[in-house]
Amino acid sequence: xxxxxxxxxxxxxxxxxxxxxxxxxxxLIRVGRVNFGGVVKNVxxxxxxxxxxxxxxxVHVGFAISKIDEETAKQTLEDFRTLGLLDEELASxxxxxxxxxxxxxSRCPDGSCESK
Amino acid sequence: xxxxTEFRNGEIARAMAREIHSVxxxxxxxxxxxxxxxxxxxxxxxxxxxxxxxxxxxGPGCPVCVTPLELIDKALAIAxxxxxxxxxxxxxxxxxxxxxDLFQVKGAGGDVRVVYSPLDAVExxxxxxxxxxxxxxxxxxxxxxxxAMSVHLAKRRGLKNFSVLVSxxxxxxxxxxxxxxxxxxxxxxxxxxxxxxxxxYWEYPPIAEKYGIPLVVTGFEPLDLLDGIRRAVIQLExxxxxxxxxxxxxxxxxxxxxxxxxxxxxxxxxxxAWRGIGVIPKSGWKLSEAYRAFDAEERFEIxxxxxxxxxxxxxxxxxxxAIKPAECAAFGKECTPRHxxxxxxxxxxxxxxxxxxxxxYLSAEDLASAxxxxxxxxxx
Numbered sequence: 230x231x232x233x234x235x236x237x238x239x240x241x242x243x244x245x246x247x248x249x250x251x252x253x254x255x256x257l258i259r260v261g262r263v264n265f266g267g268v269v270k271n272v273x274x275x276x277x278x279x280x281x282x283x284x285x286x287x288v289h290v291g292f293a294i295s296k297i298d299e300e301t302a303k304q305t306l307e308d309f310r311t312l313g314l315l316d317e318e319l320a321s322x323x324x325x326x327x328x329x330x331x332x333x334x335s336r337c338p339d340g341s342c343e344s345k
Numbered sequence: 346x347x348x349x350t351e352f353r354n355g356e357i358a359r360a361m362a363r364e365i366h367s368v369x370x371x372x373x374x375x376x377x378x379x380x381x382x383x384x385x386x387x388x389x390x391x392x393x394x395x396x397x398x399x400x401x402x403x404g405p406g407c408p409v410c411v412t413p414l415e416l417i418d419k420a421l422a423i424a425x426x427x428x429x430x431x432x433x434x435x436x437x438x439x440x441x442x443x444x445x446d447l448f449q450v451k452g453a454g455g456d457v458r459v460v461y462s463p464l465d466a467v468e469x470x471x472x473x474x475x476x477x478x479x480x481x482x483x484x485x486x487x488x489x490x491x492x493a494m495s496v497h498l499a500k501r502r503g504l505k506n507f508s509v510l511v512s513x514x515x516x517x518x519x520x521x522x523x524x525x526x527x528x529x530x531x532x533x534x535x536x537x538x539x540x541x542x543x544x545x546y547w548e549y550p551p552i553a554e555k556y557g558i559p560l561v562v563t564g565f566e567p568l569d570l571l572d573g574i575r576r577a578v579i580q581l582e583x584x585x586x587x588x589x590x591x592x593x594x595x596x597x598x599x600x601x602x603x604x605x606x607x608x609x610x611x612x613x614x615x616x617x618a619w620r621g622i623g624v625i626p627k628s629g630w631k632l633s634e635a636y637r638a639f640d641a642e643e644r645f646e647i648x649x650x651x652x653x654x655x656x657x658x659x660x661x662x663x664x665x666x667a668i669k670p671a672e673c674a675a676f677g678k679e680c681t682p683r684h685x686x687x688x689x690x691x692x693x694x695x696x697x698x699x700x701x702x703x704x705x706y707l708s709a710e711d712l713a714s715a716x717x718x719x720x721x722x723x724x725x
Contacts, residue, residue, distance in 0.1 A: 270461075273491075275603065276490055276604045
């Protein structure tokens with residue numbers, strides 16, 4: 230197997246699983262406090278009316294899009310953590326900006342684009 | 346960095362790869378549509394676990410990289426205007442327009458912000474009534490429900506200072522465009538799991554029937570991908586062409602009905618240009634009449650911006666598998682990740698960038714298969 234360089238995938242098509250810990254209604258949408266392996270974020274639950282506290286759901290850019298079972302959620306979280314994708318997806322705005330600032334254009338991983 | 350064999354269930358992965366080896370009697374070309382799947386395949390070495398004749402062709406599925414140059418230029422023009430707060434996903438900041446990128450606009454004094462969710466942009470609009478807040482709404486069907494909800498909420502809240510620069514693209518028309526193109530080599534597709542979690546896969550049986558190709562709904566993890574490839578190969582060997590769901594723990598046939606309902610209210614189908622590929626009919630969404638007031642293209646004076654794509658770029662040929670990235674005359678010369686021409690080089694998820702960054706185009710094996718693709722492709 231060829232050795233691949235350390236590389237972070239662009240996360241825009243990723244959706245990550247989390248556990249719904251709390252549900253409230255903000256007057257317009259149903260908002261869940263969703264725990265992604267330790268990091269908790271507010272998530273819109275309007276597209277998953279069947280989801281209740283204690284359920285696991287897949288979340289994409291702040292929106293729950295699908296309910297999944299606990300085992301699936303835990304395995305996926307473990308894999309994403311191993312791949313280093315969790316930190317990236319859950320970064321704060323400051324972290325995300327700092328990362329984008331440091332990233333070379335088109336995110337060439339090791340600067341090799343320059344020398345080739 | 347972990348490799349697939351070290352992964353949880355490495356043994357299952359090896360067993361699946363063995364089954365693909367035992368089933369495959371002929372070469373097959375299979376396209377994974379989603380850019381996230383492309384990188385999972387490459388970084389986990391899944392393509393190298395496959396029999397020599399089973400070739401994965403990397404599809405157009407990165408929303409960042411298919412956003413046409415003209416729209417990037419429009420985004421840059423809006424973001425540079427005084428009084429504007431321009432919000433985007435982080436991925437878009439470094440995507441180059443004709444002259445610069447969003448990050449450079451920020452450096453020159455533009456108020457460009459990264460948001461995690463389009464709802465954050467709606468909040469910004471509510472909290473800054475004296476500013477124009479613009480959200481760069483790119484993405485496939487996965488991201489569209491989030492963007493649709495942001496516009497819907499802005500309307501319900503009566504926010505006059507919120508708008509969206511929309512560049513939504515759709516998977517089924519892109520698949521059909523690839524299948525209809527002359528010299529197409531793709532014989533089967535892995536469908537993007539999270540697109541299907543929203544849209545279901547009810548749109549695909551007519552495509553499987555019309556073109557006689559298997560389509561397998563597939564997830565992103567290494568085992569998911571191997572399973573998707575395995576099922577596609579089994580169908581191809583058996584001469585079957587069905588839509589199959591290899592990601593049933595997340596995807597249902599109907600998809601997310603609530604999301605589809607709002608999507609059909611907020612958006613309507615439109616023609617869309619894809620970077621380096623050109624216009625694909627009915628391959629995108631724009632805001633529907635009821636929400637047109639939130640269209641940034643209408644609100645700002647940018648209708649004069651027209652940007653031609655590069656004539657050198659052969660991203661369309663790469664996408665339909667007619668050529669390998671290294672066979673394009675511009676590859677590594679006029680076109681690099683730092684100075685990309687087409688969709689396939691713009692993002693790290695694009696096929697050309699993936700080849701460039703991983704140095705795959707240098708391997709003897711790849712050059713050999715590039716040669717066979719050349720002789721197999723009908724060149725215009």
